[in-house]
Amino acid sequence: MNTLEAPFIGINRHRIGIDGEGVTTLAAFHGCPLRCRYCLNPGCLDAEATVRHYTPESLYQALLIDNLYFVATGGGVCFGGGEPLLRPDFLRRFHELCEGRWKITLETSLNVAPTVLQKVHPIVSHYIIDIKDANDDIYQAYTGKSNRRVWENLRWLAEHADPTTVTIRVPLIPEFNSEKDIERSMARVRELGFTQIDRLTYKT
């Protein structure tokens, strides 16, 4: 077995303007370190979920069908899930296979060890980061984990990434935070120098 083989809960082609520039394919990994109460992809947390396994090579072959769209529109692949940063070696190998022709976007909670982010950073074209809430009590109540590593990683990205390559999602989470909490979260994100902020409301 290829040691980089990884489980996926879905592949979604021909996405435009949702998760990255140009035409994008979303590849959603199984597995996430968080346990969000309103997880939109509960399949990624379910041990019994139907998954399909890919190696970087087999995924690349499967997505080649849209190569012309990606290249013509400046698009590529958005890795989500689940948490793509649980698979840093997969992502790096996949990027090698693309030879720079496809943009790599990550949809991530950033709640991973800083060494993992730093290892993957050179191959990422764009980040879409859902910070949930900046208040750690709210974050822990909603996800089951502390957001300490999220903010450590955000501070690192603020120093090492072009802010135009980072989109931060700041959600209203019914029954967990308020408009005031969102304003505080957005202020903290702006203090770090990020300007692309998506304010949204989770569906329960």
Ligand code: SF4
């Ligand atoms: S971070 Fe995303 S995938 Fe993981 S539990 Fe939360 S909503 Fe689900």
